[in-house]
Amino acid sequence: MTVTREPPAKAAARRSPTVELTDRALHERRLGWLLSAPAFILMLAVTAYPMANAVYLSTFSYRLTDPAGKEFVGLGNYLVVLTDPLWWEDVGTTALITVVTVSLELVIGFTFAMVMHKIIFGRRTIRTSILVPYGIITVVSAFAWRYAFALDSGFVNSWLGLGDFDWFGQRWSALITICASEIWKTTPFIALLLLAGLAQVPESLIEAANVDGATFRQRLFKVIIPNMKAAIMVALLFRTLDAWRVFDNVFVMTAGASGTETLSFLTYRQSITRVALGIGSAVSVLLFLSVLLIAFIFIKGFKTDLGQVRGDRR
Amino acid sequence: MIGSRTAGRRRSVAAATAATLVCSALVGCGGDVGGARTLNWYINPDNTGATQEAAAQCGRNSGGRYTIAISVLPATADGQREQLVRRLAAGDPSIDFMNIDPPYNPELASAGWLHEFTESQRAELLTDILESPIKTAEWKGKLVGVPYSANTQLLWYRKSVAQQAGVDPTSPNFTWDQMIDAAVKTNTIVSEQGKRYEGYMVWVNGLIESAGGSIIRDNERGRDATVSIDSPEGREAARIVAKLANSSAADPALSTADEEVGRITFQGENGGFMLNWPYAYASLQGNIADGATDPAVLQDVAWARYPRVKADVPSKPPIGGANIGISRFSTKKDLAVEAVKCLISPPMQKIRFLGLGDPVATGSVYDDPDVRAKYPMADLMRESINDAGPRPITPYYGDVSSAVQRTWHTPAGVNPDSTPATAAKLIDDVLHDRRLL
Numbered sequence: 001m002t003v004t005r006e007p008p009a010k011a012a013a014r015r016s017p018t019v020e021l022t023d024r025a026l027h028e029r030r031l032g033w034l035l036s037a038p039a040f041i042l043m044l045a046v047t048a049y050p051m052a053n054a055v056y057l058s059t060f061s062y063r064l065t066d067p068a069g070k071e072f073v074g075l076g077n078y079l080v081v082l083t084d085p086l087w088w089e090d091v092g093t094t095a096l097i098t099v100v101t102v103s104l105e106l107v108i109g110f111t112f113a114m115v116m117h118k119i120i121f122g123r124r125t126i127r128t129s130i131l132v133p134y135g136i137i138t139v140v141s142a143f144a145w146r147y148a149f150a151l152d153s154g155f156v157n158s159w160l161g162l163g164d165f166d167w168f169g170q171r172w173s174a175l176i177t178i179c180a181s182e183i184w185k186t187t188p189f190i191a192l193l194l195l196a197g198l199a200q201v202p203e204s205l206i207e208a209a210n211v212d213g214a215t216f217r218q219r220l221f222k223v224i225i226p227n228m229k230a231a232i233m234v235a236l237l238f239r240t241l242d243a244w245r246v247f248d249n250v251f252v253m254t255a256g257a258s259g260t261e262t263l264s265f266l267t268y269r270q271s272i273t274r275v276a277l278g279i280g281s282a283v284s285v286l287l288f289l290s291v292l293l294i295a296f297i298f299i300k301g302f303k304t305d306l307g308q309v310r311g312d313r314r
Numbered sequence: 315m316i317g318s319r320t321a322g323r324r325r326s327v328a329a330a331t332a333a334t335l336v337c338s339a340l341v342g343c344g345g346d347v348g349g350a351r352t353l354n355w356y357i358n359p360d361n362t363g364a365t366q367e368a369a370a371q372c373g374r375n376s377g378g379r380y381t382i383a384i385s386v387l388p389a390t391a392d393g394q395r396e397q398l399v400r401r402l403a404a405g406d407p408s409i410d411f412m413n414i415d416p417p418y419n420p421e422l423a424s425a426g427w428l429h430e431f432t433e434s435q436r437a438e439l440l441t442d443i444l445e446s447p448i449k450t451a452e453w454k455g456k457l458v459g460v461p462y463s464a465n466t467q468l469l470w471y472r473k474s475v476a477q478q479a480g481v482d483p484t485s486p487n488f489t490w491d492q493m494i495d496a497a498v499k500t501n502t503i504v505s506e507q508g509k510r511y512e513g514y515m516v517w518v519n520g521l522i523e524s525a526g527g528s529i530i531r532d533n534e535r536g537r538d539a540t541v542s543i544d545s546p547e548g549r550e551a552a553r554i555v556a557k558l559a560n561s562s563a564a565d566p567a568l569s570t571a572d573e574e575v576g577r578i579t580f581q582g583e584n585g586g587f588m589l590n591w592p593y594a595y596a597s598l599q600g601n602i603a604d605g606a607t608d609p610a611v612l613q614d615v616a617w618a619r620y621p622r623v624k625a626d627v628p629s630k631p632p633i634g635g636a637n638i639g640i641s642r643f644s645t646k647k648d649l650a651v652e653a654v655k656c657l658i659s660p661p662m663q664k665i666r667f668l669g670l671g672d673p674v675a676t677g678s679v680y681d682d683p684d685v686r687a688k689y690p691m692a693d694l695m696r697e698s699i700n701d702a703g704p705r706p707i708t709p710y711y712g713d714v715s716s717a718v719q720r721t722w723h724t725p726a727g728v729n730p731d732s733t734p735a736t737a738a739k740l741i742d743d744v745l746h747d748r749r750l751l
Contacts (some may be wrong), residue, residue, distance in 0.1 A: 065425040066405055069536050077747065084750045205507060261402040270750065273392070274712060279747050303477050 051288070058281035065275055077282035087266070087283070094262040095177065101182045105239060106232070108183070109190030116191065117198045120242040134188035138174070145181035149253075173258035178249045178260060179295035186242065190235045197231025233304035240294055245287070263287050327447035328745065350378045351646060353653050356385050356412035358394060358636060364669025371665070372656035380649050391512065395712075403643065404429040410644040411654060413636040414459055416450035416704065417711040422639060424536070424709035427638035429647050431457040439655055446702040447675040449639045453707070454534050459637030460654050461667070461675035466698040467520065467632040468691065469493075469591050469618045474617075475502050475586040483587070486627045489520070490546040490554045493587050497563035502586025504558055505576030509567035510723040515705065515715045516632045517589070518722055521551035522730050523630040523703025525623040529718065530741065535744040536702035541738045543718070548734035550623060552722075559725035564683050569724040581607055589620065591634070592695060596671050617691045621700055630703025635675060717741045 015095065021029075058077055066214070081087050117129050120126040133141065147153045149167040157165055168174045201224050209223045245263040254260045267287055271280030298304045326481070350373075357365055358643040369382040394511050395418050401409055404421060414422060431439065436457045442447060447461030471483050479496035482488065491696055497504045500582055509514035521640050522529055527547020530541045543546070558564055565571050565579050575589055580636035581598060588594065598615065601607040621629035638657065640650045656662060663674040679685055680696040689695065721737040722728055743749040 005630050030389065063537075063709075065399070073747070080748055081750060086750045110467070211493045273396060274402075274751065275403075278748065281749065283750075 005253055012235045054281040054285055054288075057277050057286050058279075060278040062278040063275055064277055073278070077279045078286065079125065079273065080279065081282050081286060086261075086296050087286075089259070090233065090261050090263050090266045093175070093260060094244060094246070094264075097179055097182070097262065098240060100179050101246075102236065102239050103241050104179075104183050105190045108238065109235070110194055112191035113194035113198055126147040130191060133185050134192070136185065138251060140176060141185050142181060142249045145177060145184075145249070146253045150179050154216050168258060173251070174258045174260045175208035178246075178253055181249050181253070182243065182246060186312050187289045190239055192229055193238070194228070197228035197235075201227040201232065205228050229246045230305050233298065237298040237304055238258055240298070244291060244294060263290070320421060327334045328596055332429045351649060352382050352383050353380050353410040353646060354385060354408055355382050355653075356387050356398070358413050359386050359389050360670055362669045367661040368665045369656060372653055372662060375656060376652070379627055380646075380653060382653060390633075394419075398422065406641075406644050407643045407645060409641045410646055410650045411460065411638055411640045414578055414639045416447070416459075416633070416707070417715070418639050419451055419459045419637050419639065420453045420533070421455075421709040421711060423453035425640055427642070429642050429650075431460075431651070433565060433639075435651055439651075439658065442516055442660070442676050442678050443658070444675055444677050446699045446700055446704060447637070450633070450635075450704045450707060453709075459580065459639040460658060462638045462658060463635040463672045464570065464675035465591050465634035465673050466514070466695060466702055467591055467620055468694060468698060469621055469682055470580065470588040470590060470594060471616055471618065472580075472585055472614045473500070473616050474614050474750060475500050483616075483621070486619075486628075487621045487622055488618065489625050491557075493621050494554075494558050494561055494563050496585045498561050501562065503565050503582070503584045505565055505571070505580045505588035505590070506558065506561045506568065506587060506725075507572055507576060507589075508559065508565075508723075508725040508751075509570045509572050509719045510719050511572065511577075511717075512715060513572055513716050514723065514725075516634070518551060518555065518718055519705045520589075520620065520630070520632040520703065521554055521623055522547050524620065524627070525550045526627050527551075528706065530706045530708060530714055533706065536709060539708060539710075539745070541741045543741065544734040544738035547623075548573060548737075549625050549730045552728050552730040552733050554565065554623065555722070556728040557726050559728065560708065564726070566646075569726065574650070580609050581611055592673060592689065592691070594669060595689075595691075617694060619694060628701065630701060631698045632701035635673070649698070676700070713744045714741055715750060717744050720751075 013164070037046070042104065059072060059074055060070055061073045061077070069128050070095045112130050116123075116130060121127050126215070136144075146168075149156050150163060151166055154167075156167070157163060167177050205223050206219060209219045214222065245264050246262050246270065248257060250260055250262050250265050251268075256262075261269075263283075264287065267280060267284045270283050341708060360366065366384055369384055371476045371668060373381040388395055389453060394413075395415060398409075398414065398418075399422070402425070419428075423430075439460050440457070443461050444464060448457075451457060451459035451461050469483055469488075476483055476496065478621055481496045481498045483493070495515055506517055508517070518750070519529060522543065525547035527545050527550075529541075529543045530539050531542050536586060559568055565576065567575055567579075571579075573594070576588055576590060577594045577597060579585060580590070580594070581601065593615075595615070596609065598612060602612055604610050620629040622629045623747050638654050640647055643648055646749055658676055660679050660682070663676045663679045663683060667679055667685055668688060673689075677696060677700075680692045686692045702741070705711065709716060717740045718737055721740055722733055727733075740749065744751045
């Protein structure tokens with residue numbers, strides 16, 4: 001799923017093109033292809049085929065429950081989706097959730113990472129307790145948050161003295177609840193990636209800055225953050241892609257009501273609930289393209305180096 | 315609760331997997347040994363055990379020909395439909411027969427997933443079944459389900475209020491207008507379901523059907539059916555919704571009111587009239603037994619047929635319930651027909667009617683003395699079910715219902731001149747994939 005191979009251009013540049021490959025190198029390369037072939041074929045079967053099938057289906061107006069009404073419409077479904085206010089409303093909701101959760105998670109996650117990095121006493125306990133939410137299944141955490149905010153079983157209203165305020169009744173309060181649950185659940189993930197980044201900042205640089213009389217602020221913004229930029233970008237990329245596909249919390253808490261429907265939920269409703277396979281596939285292809293676009297912007301635009309997380313950068 | 319239930323299910327899945335693995339090695343193990351074959355029946359949740367009891371009795375009565383194994387579908391109507399669609403789309407042979415929410419019966423039939431009953435099976439199965447439920451079980455002239463439970467809405471009213479207003483809700487031509495005017499006059503409330511959910515669709519459809527119209531017709535043409543909601547009948551229904559919602563007879567919470575909200579209002583001091591399923595009567599009795607409600611309320615409650623929209627056209631009350639469909643992928647269809655025949659027989663239906671409180675589609679059960687003792691309005695229920703106006707019988711029911719709910723909500727915002735037209739446009743667009751829903 002994750003792109004971990006080196007870009008071919010870079011790889012080619014490192015090898016001298018004029019040097020002939022030795023027999024041994026040729027054999028090794030062939031062996032490499034053979035060894036990875038089963039995985040490659042499996043990936044084609046479980047990823048490429050469904051994707052191609054979705055693209056094919058998206059050119060039909062087709063209900064699973066009305067096979068006789070199947071009709072070829074070309075790119076018509078895409079036109080319908082892209083001109084429908086519902087799609088853009090859901091794009092807006094999804095973007096809002098993504099921006100709010102990812103930015104807050106980055107700030108809180110960075111704080112957590114610093115704590116985990118610096119702490120001396122009870123290091124394991126602190127690290128473990130920070131990571132606990134990430135170990136909880138999203139659906140379970142969504143139910144926990146729903147019950148906490150629900151009118152009948154919730155304790156949040158009595159804690160905040162809100163009486164019988166219906167959190168899931170309006171758009172803003174419902175979105176706040178969804179975002180809060182999302183942030184609680186995935187901040188540890190960002191913290192973990194950032195902790196890895198922090199560990200890579202050379203101690204000598206910080207010491208040197210210290211000797212030069214740099215304040216904490218200066219050390220943070222001039223030394224630490226620039227040196228872990230790659231880790232931050234990777235964390236941002238992963239979380240943005242996750243947040244863009246948010247589904248579980250919305251499904252459990254509001255089922256898309258009160259203007260909280262996200263793109264994944266829209267896809268689910270068209271394909272699974274309405275069994276409108278044609279238009280549903282069109283929505284899912286568009287969702288896939290938007291994910292690709294985000295990944296592209298991060299990798300090309302911000303020059304994110306995915307090798308960084310694996311620690312295999314030379 | 316959820317957690318433990320999931321864990322339980324996972325254990326049973328693991329056990330089933332293990333059993334399958336063992337079974338694949340030994341030929342013919344499991345329930346199919348020695349003649350008694352296991353039929354798998356997917357039912358709506360029933361915590362009373364009445365359905366399970368009926369199934370067990372049928373198994374015993376079969377003389378060892380079959381036993382019925384029950385699997386429970388999710389609690390919500392949407393969840394039930396989704397699970398059935400997913401399983402049937404995958405050709406799951408583990409379902410032999412299943413409960414189907416009547417509006418979704420045509421959808422499953424149109425996809426070719428349901429057994430079409432033969433003429434002789436039809437004649438045998440439907441002898442004692444009420445008329446309107448049968449309409450919900452037919453698709454393109456073929457019987458694709460057998461009406462099992464059948465629910466209907468009645469008009470519940472407070473005798474004191476009717477007396478004060480000088481109206482008689484039991485008179486055959488009592489209309490919605492008379493009812494709303496009576497409630498306004500007596501400063502009481504007409505409880506209806508105005509939340510944006512299926513219950514609101516039930517109300518809108520009940521009004522249009524009672525006016526003599528329909529939301530969509532020629533449904534055997536699938537997506538090219540004629541959308542008929544923008545008609546004099548549709549506009550008349552819109553007028554009544556708007557009239558109630560904008561009058562003092564409307565529940566202040568009408569736009570978020572479901573059956574329970576309406577029932578609580580009706581039992582309260584402003585209660586006047588209520589359109590609701592018979593469960594409301596049993597719940598009222600329960601509240602009085604708990605001491606939560608004054609027993610005088612029960613004495614004051616009476617019932618009548620769903621009011622008319624036009625004084626000279628008999629009303630067509632809303633209908634709900636469940637049909638039993640046999641899966642096309644079942645390998646034991648004949649046996650399944652036999653089991654269904656047993657399940658809809660009066661003694662079995664009586665067990666469910668009394669145990670679960672779910673009215674049935676089998677007509678003669680309403681003559682049973684025990685049933686009549688528990689439900690004094692049994693005759694009215696039978697008449698109401700028989701004459702009911704089903705929701706649109708189309709494979710696109712889900713879309714039609716969502717489109718109506720979206721365009722007709724909120725009730726106070728309904729405009730007789732524009733709402734039916736907007737709804738008609740949206741339904742047609744959605745059926746032809748010109749809009750998302």
